[in-house]
Amino acid sequence: MEVSDDQQQKLKLVETQLKAIVQSLYNLIVQGLEHQGSATQEAMKQEIQSLIENLVKLSRAAPSVHIDxxxxxxxxxxxxxxxxxxxxxxxxxxxxxxxxxxxxxxxxxxxxxxxxxxxxxxxxxxxxxxxxxxxxxxxxxxx
Structure with missing residues (x-):
């Protein structure tokens, strides 16, 4: 089955968003393990906001991608x-x-x-x- 260019672009976008989500989760794990006070808390807040933004983008883009x-x-x-x-x-x-x-x-x-x-x-x-x-x-x- 051949995938159209539009579908490939949508897949690429979803893939990029998934990678960003995984990276955010990894960063949160590292920050949690190496917690150093208020500076780490601020970084974790920003990472959680970034994670939420990426999850929202993914939830909006994912329905347009059809994969069997x-x-x-x-x-x-x-x-x-x-x-x-x-x-x-x-x-x-x-x-x-x-x-x-x-x-x-x-x-x-x-x-x-x-x-x-x-x-x-x-x-x-x-x-x-x-x-x-x-x-x-x-x-x-x-x-």
């Missing part, structure tokens, strides 16, 4: 798990399923060819029809 996030990923994050792990597990599961389906497909193809040969041996007058059906489904009959 699968509910499974949201659940994963809400359980304090890394969404990258979800992605890795999904890829591994998909690879296993693809291998299983490939094996099944190959087994059905072998069964088709064996069945076609057995039908030709049992009912030789159907040879042309069986050959057409087998070839139209990707098989080949030798003999």
């Amino acid at each position: 996030i699968p509910p499974e990923v949201t659940d994963y994050v809400e359980k304090a798990r890394n969404p990258d792990i979800y992605t890795r597990e999904l890829v591994e599961t998909t690879q296993r399923m693809n291998q299983m389906l490939k094996g099944r497909s190959e087994a059905y193809a072998q069964m088709r060819d064996i069945l076609a040969k057995d039908i030709i041996l049992a009912i030789p007058e159907l040879k042309d029809d069986v050959r057409k059906v087998a070839e139209s489904t990707g098989g080949s009959i030798d003999g």
Whole structure:
């Protein structure tokens, strides 16, 4: 899915606001750990005001950004798990399923060819029809 330039700009704005919020929270943590009296209190007040302003800007800009996030990923994050792990597990599961389906497909193809040969041996007058059906489904009959 391609994202329009307008949507990209909105995403960039929201991303910038999120980074500013995270930075404000980090600054507050540092200031709280290294508290040195009234100067730190004043700096913390300014940081909290900045945080509130960024949160307000984000709450105004966020509704205009449309991102489809699968509910499974949201659940994963809400359980304090890394969404990258979800992605890795999904890829591994998909690879296993693809291998299983490939094996099944190959087994059905072998069964088709064996069945076609057995039908030709049992009912030789159907040879042309069986050959057409087998070839139209990707098989080949030798003999």
